[in-house]
Amino acid sequence: MIKDAEEFYKILNEGCFPYFPVNVASIAAEKRFLRRSRKEWQHESAFNFTVMLGSRVIGAVGIMPENSRPYNAEIGYFIDRELHGRGYALQATIQAEQFARVFRPEIKRLQALIVVDNTPSIRVIEKAGYKREGCLQSYLKCGENYYDAYIYGKIIR
Numbered sequence: 001m002i003k004d005a006e007e008f009y010k011i012l013n014e015g016c017f018p019y020f021p022v023n024v025a026s027i028a029a030e031k032r033f034l035r036r037s038r039k040e041w042q043h044e045s046a047f048n049f050t051v052m053l054g055s056r057v058i059g060a061v062g063i064m065p066e067n068s069r070p071y072n073a074e075i076g077y078f079i080d081r082e083l084h085g086r087g088y089a090l091q092a093t094i095q096a097e098q099f100a101r102v103f104r105p106e107i108k109r110l111q112a113l114i115v116v117d118n119t120p121s122i123r124v125i126e127k128a129g130y131k132r133e134g135c136l137q138s139y140l141k142c143g144e145n146y147y148d149a150y151i152y153g154k155i156i157r
């Protein structure tokens with residue numbers, strides 16, 4: 001929801017996530033992102049979910065099909081730093097996959113692109129059953145730095 005912008009801004013900025021290629025400049029910019037996200041849902045071009053713990057916003061998980069290959073969709077996620085290591089990202093990843101399996105029959109393959117040093121994310125995606133398929137050189141730009149990234153894939157149907 002648009003009203004969650006402040007929470008997302010706080011999680012992303014206070015988290016100082018070194019390997020997450022998303023920068024949010026302000027709460028207004030986050031609101032713009034959420035409005036765009038709502039439009040993407042309407043156009044069925046991307047599917048972003050809030051991760052909730054009760055009524056608390058604790059992160060997000062998204063499924064983004066490629067424009068020219070909609071059967072191939074990227075999954076991405078983040079969780080509030082205060083709550084890391086409790087299995088929430090794994091749970092969010094599993095539930096997002098369930099959504100794709102049940103409601104998006106056109107999606108055949110999910111993939112994740114992860115900076116090679118992002119150990120927690122690698123752990124999450126491997127526990128979710130994705131296979132490492134290769135390493136893409138200087139593929140992800142986080143801040144001013146370019147990082148090599150593993151590509152992970154899972155065939156879901």
Ligand SMILES: CC(C)(COP(=O)(O)OP(=O)(O)OC[C@H]1O[C@@H](n2cnc3c(N)ncnc32)[C@H](O)[C@@H]1OP(=O)(O)O)[C@@H](O)C(=O)NCCC(=O)NCCS
Binds near residue numbers: 112113124
């Ligand atoms: C990646 C991220 C979403 C994981 O969230 P989380 O809720 O802590 O994940 P989970 O609790 O489901 O699993 C984390 C796993 O990594 C492990 N882990 C965490 N830090 C680790 C480290 N430094 N070295 C090795 N393993 C580590 C945890 O022990 C856990 O594995 P386990 O269940 O086998 O013990 C979170 O770290 C995050 O928000 N990072 C910033 C955003 C980001 O990088 N997103 C991914 C982009 S590809």
